[in-house]
Amino acid sequence: MARISCSHVCKSxxxxxxxxxxxxxxEDHEFVVFLGPSGCGKSTILRMxxxxxxxxxxxxxxxxxxxxxxxxxxxxxxxxxxxxxLYPHMSVFANIAFGLKRMRVPREDIERRVHxxxxxxxxxxLLERKPAQLSGGxxxxxxxARAMIKTPAVFLFDEPLSNLDAKLRSHMRxxxxxxxxxxxxTTIYVTHDQLEAMTLAxxxxxxxxxLIEQVGTPAEIYGFPRSRFVADFVGSPRMNLLDVxxxxxPDNKWALSTGHETFxxxxxxxxxxxxxxxxxxxxxxxxxxTSPDIRLNGLSGIVDxxxxxxxxxLLTIALPGEPARQVTALVPAEAAPVAGTVVGFxxxxxxxxxxxAETGKSCRSAYLGAAEVGQSMRDAS
Amino acid sequence: xxxxxxLPAVFISPSMIVLAVLAFVPTVFAINIAxxxxxxxxxxxxxxxxxxxxxxxxxxxxxxxxxxxxxxxVMTVVATMCIAVLLGILMFEAASARMRNILSVVFLIPVLxxxxxxxxxxKFAFHPLFGLAVYPYKxxxxxxxxxxxxxxxxxxxxxxxxxxxxxxxxSVIILHLxxxxxxxxxxxxxxxxxxxxxxxxxVALPMLKIPLISLTFVKxxxxxxxxxxxxxxxxxxxxxxTETLDMYAFSQGFIESGNIxxxxxxxxxxxxxxxxxxxxxxxxxxx
Numbered sequence: 001m002a003r004i005s006c007s008h009v010c011k012s013x014x015x016x017x018x019x020x021x022x023x024x025x026x027e028d029h030e031f032v033v034f035l036g037p038s039g040c041g042k043s044t045i046l047r048m049x050x051x052x053x054x055x056x057x058x059x060x061x062x063x064x065x066x067x068x069x070x071x072x073x074x075x076x077x078x079x080x081x082x083x084x085x086l087y088p089h090m091s092v093f094a095n096i097a098f099g100l101k102r103m104r105v106p107r108e109d110i111e112r113r114v115h116x117x118x119x120x121x122x123x124x125x126l127l128e129r130k131p132a133q134l135s136g137g138x139x140x141x142x143x144x145a146r147a148m149i150k151t152p153a154v155f156l157f158d159e160p161l162s163n164l165d166a167k168l169r170s171h172m173r174x175x176x177x178x179x180x181x182x183x184x185x186t187t188i189y190v191t192h193d194q195l196e197a198m199t200l201a202x203x204x205x206x207x208x209x210x211l212i213e214q215v216g217t218p219a220e221i222y223g224f225p226r227s228r229f230v231a232d233f234v235g236s237p238r239m240n241l242l243d244v245x246x247x248x249x250p251d252n253k254w255a256l257s258t259g260h261e262t263f264x265x266x267x268x269x270x271x272x273x274x275x276x277x278x279x280x281x282x283x284x285x286x287x288x289x290t291s292p293d294i295r296l297n298g299l300s301g302i303v304d305x306x307x308x309x310x311x312x313x314l315l316t317i318a319l320p321g322e323p324a325r326q327v328t329a330l331v332p333a334e335a336a337p338v339a340g341t342v343v344g345f346x347x348x349x350x351x352x353x354x355x356x357a358e359t360g361k362s363c364r365s366a367y368l369g370a371a372e373v374g375q376s377m378r379d380a381s
Numbered sequence: 382x383x384x385x386x387x388l389p390a391v392f393i394s395p396s397m398i399v400l401a402v403l404a405f406v407p408t409v410f411a412i413n414i415a416x417x418x419x420x421x422x423x424x425x426x427x428x429x430x431x432x433x434x435x436x437x438x439x440x441x442x443x444x445x446x447x448x449x450x451x452x453x454x455v456m457t458v459v460a461t462m463c464i465a466v467l468l469g470i471l472m473f474e475a476a477s478a479r480m481r482n483i484l485s486v487v488f489l490i491p492v493l494x495x496x497x498x499x500x501x502x503x504k505f506a507f508h509p510l511f512g513l514a515v516y517p518y519k520x521x522x523x524x525x526x527x528x529x530x531x532x533x534x535x536x537x538x539x540x541x542x543x544x545x546x547x548x549x550x551x552s553v554i555i556l557h558l559x560x561x562x563x564x565x566x567x568x569x570x571x572x573x574x575x576x577x578x579x580x581x582x583x584v585a586l587p588m589l590k591i592p593l594i595s596l597t598f599v600k601x602x603x604x605x606x607x608x609x610x611x612x613x614x615x616x617x618x619x620x621x622x623t624e625t626l627d628m629y630a631f632s633q634g635f636i637e638s639g640n641i642x643x644x645x646x647x648x649x650x651x652x653x654x655x656x657x658x659x660x661x662x663x664x665x666x667x668x
Contacts, residue, residue: 051572073571073574078572085569087570087583102574
């Protein structure tokens with residue numbers, strides 16, 4: 001078991017800086033997910049922790065020991081790769097036992113531990129097979145078994161489920177969650193899939209272009225995105241973003257106007273000023289059907305596309321005005337209008353997010369933001 | 382898919398016929414005269430049955446040439462493959478991409494040289510008085526060193542030239558084979574506590590098993606055809622220490638006695654033996 005501490009870590013390939021001043025503390029037993037689009041540097045950071053990439057600057061320490069100059073095998077880490085990286089010429093047994101053999105573990109111990117681990121992952125019947133004779137899910141389980149058997153201090157997962165089909169992916173996700181609950185090994189998990197991040201993580205680190213955008217629990221990341229990028233990247237379906245101009249309104253409120261719609265929010269919640277250009281965000285699930293002639297805290301438009309999702313229906317609504325704007329709303333399947341209908345949707349003012357149009361940062365007041373986060377964490381627990 | 386026209390056959394048959402003539406006519410001719418007592422000096426000949434073959438097995442020079450050939454084969458193939466693998470790995474581990482390219486070009490030069498020229502270059506390098514390769518020995522001890530005239534070093538010295546030509550070339554191939562491997566299993570091995578040599582011995586080289594076996598076969602076939610190299614460097618000497626089967630057959634047929642039939646019987650025997658040996662090996666490897 002171990003803490004991982006990254007301080008001022010950077011990585012550059014020649015003049016190209018892929019990770020810039022990365023600072024993060026991962027607590028013992030914690031499951032941290034690095035989430036971000038491709039090329040954001042998340043895998044590079046993971047590989048630096050593993051020792052597969054040199055660290056250009058800063059230090060990484062595992063369990064209080066700086067590991068910058070240690071070989072991968074000396075760091076006490078185990079890694080699961082996206083494409084499994086099994087040894088193709090070895091049987092499943094030999095694949096799982098490889099690390100222990102290299103560590104000169106006695107043969108009987110190896111046999112016992114391989115059987116224990118394969119029992120946990122349901123691989124007992126496959127031990128004699130070669131990787132090519134296994135399905136993708138089975139191969140990934142072998143890769144996890146191979147990582148697990150060394151009882152590492154740290155588990156590293158590099159997009160382990162990306163090569164699996166959707167059904168298998170959710171199955172393996174549950175297995176990984178169960179495994180972490182059982183082993184409690186400190187884990188860093190890299191993915192671009194926000195669903196994996198939300199379901200598995202104790203904390204999510206959202207990365208963009210080599211920089212941390214936000215670190216927080218899944219509830220914080222979803223409920224209080226600190227930037228427009230996080231708001232846009234996390235959440236499915238995606239958050240609706242509308243360009244607005246800030247104006248003053250009576251009763252100590254800000255009026256956020258798109259030109260066609262106006263939203264009123266409490267002044268205390270956001271640090272705004274008159275005439276400021278901002279971006280207003282509303283999650284599709286927070287749009288509630290109402291009368292089409294709604295004027296405040298709502299919008300109306302024509303249903304353009306109706307996507308049936310099972311329980312719910314995702315409506316794409318074309319809003320009036322130029323240039324063309326659209327929003328999506330998630331409504332119960334039985335209440336779904338047909339395409340072409342004029343509809344109105346309202347939103348509770350608490351569900352409104354506001355971002356600075358220039359910096360992309362959230363305009364939520366710092367003090368209140370913290371209080372709300374605290375509240376949401378109490379709600380969650 | 383079954384072709385309905387005979388067009389493919391029309392195109393293929395002329396070249397197949399030419400190939401068949403080129404391959405089979407000399408073979409059949411050689412087999413034919415192996416059973417006769419044909420001499421280079423006279424026109425007439427008679428069938429003598431297996432007399433040539435029987436005579437071979439009591440010919441000590443023939444038995445010696447079998448031993449030399451086998452030693453040559455094992456020595457050159459094993460040395461070439463070992464050096465090529467080690468050099469390939471060394472380049473893969475230690476050389477930058479730019480360095481690899483430069484080394485690849487440099488390492489290709491020996492094999493591009495016609496073997497006769499390579500043989501002459503090295504024969505001169507090993508010359509006891511003027512040779513560059515033996516100069517340090519001469520400078521230190523004051524004695525000339527004639528590796529090619531020494532019965533205990535001659536074969537190894539010729540083998541050195543063959544290995545020099547081929548192992549460098551093969552090391553370039555092995556470098557590129559290593560580059561073509563997926564990185565992840567090697568990285569996984571690194572995390573699995575494998576030391577550098579273990580990564581290659583247990584992961585990289587086993588993953589390259591099939592191409593490495595193919596390379597070994599290529600070298601085995603190539604080593605069988607090293608007549609020109611040996612001919613230029615030692616002519617089978619000193620004595621018969623480097624006289625391989627083909628050297629001996631050649632000298633029986635054309636140099637010493639002009640005994641064409643006797644030489645042909647050796648060639649036929651060699652052909653049969655290599656065909657059987659290679660078929661058996663191939664089957665074993667691909668079983």
